[in-house]
Amino acid sequence: MxxxxxxxxxxxxxxxxxxxxxxxxxxxxxxxxxxxxxxxxxxxxxxxxxxxxxxxxxxQKSRVAAGLLGIFLGAWGVHNFYLGYQNKAVIQLVVGVVGLFLTCGIATTGIAIWGLVEGIMILTGSINVDGKGVPLKD
Ligand SMILES: [Zn+2]
Ligand SMILES: [Zn+2]
Structure with missing residues (x-):
């Protein structure tokens, strides 16, 4: 080398x-x-x-941290901000926050479930890279 x-x-x-x-x-x-x-x-x-x-x-971003953020704070897109998936994160944050007021939280619940699913996908390795394509650290 x-x-x-x-x-x-x-x-x-x-x-x-x-x-x-x-x-x-x-x-x-x-x-x-x-x-x-x-x-x-x-x-x-x-x-x-x-x-x-x-x-x-x-x-490298931590897989466990990203997964837990998705599971617990997925309604605000926090895991996607962490991983650098900016566009998806902004959509989740906006819909998550606005949904609280406009849909009495129904849309927010939907985003939370989306975040939960993504959190599980991160932990199980279905989502394996961050927004820049860098592999997650186990
Ligand atoms: Zn060379
Ligand atoms: Zn040298």
């Missing part, structure tokens, strides 16, 4: 590059797999096809 910052070879289990001191997860200049220089802004290495950006665990 290669340092993504300076392109020098680093051992497979190294946490930092010996040459430049960067964490092996940092940097987007060189391909981690083949060491080729990456075109700025490219998503994959043109040489070997490896994804440039690493999915770091801190960017």
């Amino acid at each position: 290669f340092c993504k910052n300076c392109g020098s070879e680093v051992s497979e289990n190294a946490a930092v590059c010996m040459k430049c001191g960067f964490s092996v997860n940092d940097g987007e200049n060189y391909c981690r797999n083949c060491g080729q220089k990456i075109t700025p802004g490219a998503a994959v290495c043109v040489n070997c096809g490896t994804a440039v950006k690493n999915i770091v665990s801190s960017e």
Whole structure:
């Protein structure tokens, strides 16, 4: 494997590059797999096809947190805000809140059930990625 910052070879289990001191997860200049220089802004290495950006665990959303948010606060779309499904979240929040007043809560109950179902789908793995396509963390 290669340092993504300076392109020098680093051992497979190294946490930092010996040459430049960067964490092996940092940097987007060189391909981690083949060491080729990456075109700025490219998503994959043109040489070997490896994804440039690493999915770091801190960017992964928690499956349990998202599922519980859906089950308990699904009527306000909180789980979808958390996961970054903005459009769906806004619809659920608006219908959930407005439904309280206009439909005496009937629409809100519908959204709550929707959120509950999505919460269960998240927990069971039917919904497996967040709004950016990053896999959820178990
Ligand atoms: Zn380096
Ligand atoms: Zn490559």
